[in-house]
Amino acid sequence: QEIEVGGGRKAIIIFVPVPQLKSFQKIQVRLVRELEKKFSGKHVVFIAQRRILPKPTRKSRTKNKQKRPRSRTLTAVHDAILEDLVFPSEIVGKRIRVKLDGSRLIKVHLDKAQQNNVEHKVETFSGVYKKLTGKDVVFEFPEFQL
Template identity: 50%
Template sequence: MLTALRKIHKSKDQTPDELETQIAQAIFDLEVNNKDLKAELQPLTFSSAKEVKVGKDKSAIIVFVPVRQIQAWKKVQGRLVRELEKKFSGKTILMVGQRKALSKPTSNKVHRPRARNLAEVQERLMEDVAHPVEIVGRRTRFRTDGGQHIRIFLDSKEKNNFESKLHTLSVVYRMLTGKRVTYEFQPTA
């Protein structure tokens, strides 16, 4: 079990919970048993995991990964998610970068990286949630009461594989950011 815990990268005062240890063990088992994924999974770690209720009987597991490793995770995400969904049956697995927005600096001498402002963090989270499918468009509807609703259009090539996950993507994005978003596939002309 100690070898599986090296997949979780937490600060020293935090201990992984039961879900995180189960995911770490599943990833470690895939690393040991699957020759194709071994070289790619070996240097990767994740920060935390969280289970979210999506519907009455549906739930999703969000795995937060360090932002510096997000590109490496995306290379193996398709195969890894497929294998993890087999182990955690009935649950959708999503890999999302552990991103944090910084507040506006009060002094002109302090610099905030563009990747750390709130709009950029929410944009990247939107892409992370929908990752295997490419975002091809976006429409924002402003309501008379001041609210807004965003429609995200996904590439229709993956419609057969991801149509059942659209509601899950919307619920997870709303849980992460507080914004109402609807993921849908681009209508064919």
């Protein structure tokens, strides 16, 4: 799927089945480099194709006999998308800032060690995440304070 990211740039999202995600992530760094060469400067991100099951309401108790697993909840899927998005770097912290008008801004702290690998892509990451989930997100590389 190809989407427009800020500044007239395009990003390519490749959806991978969840069981194959591990093996894709083993070769992801080389694969992304080759694909970005091929697609001339478009950013390529790999995300697992996950399903969100609706929250069971009081009315919907007839058709689904099984309990909804935690991995199919909205929150779990959105967190997992964020994890896949920033691979190979790791998320070390998260802050949710609720503004006075009620809108939320998620600040995601990424690993300082990977800063030079992913720093040029953070606008792409936030654009892709906004497109997929509708949530605003800002990526930071904090200095560690004890």
